[in-house]
Amino acid sequence: MKLAILAVGHKPPVWVAQGCAEYVKRMPRELPLSIVEVKPEPRGSKSREQLLAAEKVRLLMALQGYQRMVILDERGADLPTLQLADRLACWMRSGGATAFVIGGADGIDEALKQQADEAIRLSSLTLPHALARLILCEQLYRAISIVRNHPYHRES
Ligand SMILES: C[S@@+](CC[C@H](N)C(=O)[O-])C[C@H]1O[C@@H](n2cnc3c(N)ncnc32)[C@H](O)[C@@H]1O
Numbered sequence: 001m002k003l004a005i006l007a008v009g010h011k012p013p014v015w016v017a018q019g020c021a022e023y024v025k026r027m028p029r030e031l032p033l034s035i036v037e038v039k040p041e042p043r044g045s046k047s048r049e050q051l052l053a054a055e056k057v058r059l060l061m062a063l064q065g066y067q068r069m070v071i072l073d074e075r076g077a078d079l080p081t082l083q084l085a086d087r088l089a090c091w092m093r094s095g096g097a098t099a100f101v102i103g104g105a106d107g108i109d110e111a112l113k114q115q116a117d118e119a120i121r122l123s124s125l126t127l128p129h130a131l132a133r134l135i136l137c138e139q140l141y142r143a144i145s146i147v148r149n150h151p152y153h154r155e156s
Contacts (some may be wrong), residue, residue, distance in 0.1 A: 002097045003033045005136060006062045008040050008055050008104035012130035023137035031092070031144050033137065038062050040104040048106050056109035059101060067096030069116045071108060072136060074126050076119035081153070084139060085146035092147070102132050
């Protein structure tokens with residue numbers, strides 16, 4: 001099964017890119033993780049709805065070929081790490097590529113959110129999208145480590 005993070009945004013800071021690259025590299029061969037950057041709509045005189053609608057079109061293009069869409073949203077469901085690992089194992093059994101969508105500075109279009117299979121949050125805090133990307137990479141690596149009984153994750 002393949003995983004991808006579809007992130008609305010330009011190149012993140014170097015420390016985010018390096019951190020993400022490290023976790024992408026650590027992912028096992030049977031669960032490759034890629035990061036796809038989706039161009040943000042240029043900010044200007046457009047309304048938030050117009051910006052998000054334009055970004056939605058680009059996200060829908062990028063989502064082609066993925067069978068499962070998981071939206072990252074601070075208002076999404078709480079998914080503790082062990083539950084994320086359970087969910088990941090379940091997705092791996094069902095098969096199909098999974099895309100995680102991270103919005104840009106203004107978030108994600110409401111209609112696109114309604115189309116998602118799941119909406120999860122990493123915290124109840126609003127995170128900058130680059131940081132959300134890095135945390136998600138680490139949590140996906142942690143989750144697959146749990147699934148494979150790798151000692152990266154330690155229970156207290
Ligand atoms: C700066 S935030 C956008 C905040 C925007 N005001 C909103 O209403 O969603 C950019 C993106 O980062 C992700 N994000 C930010 N905080 C998050 C959190 N606590 N959990 C999951 N994703 C988060 C979401 O995908 C969000 O669309």
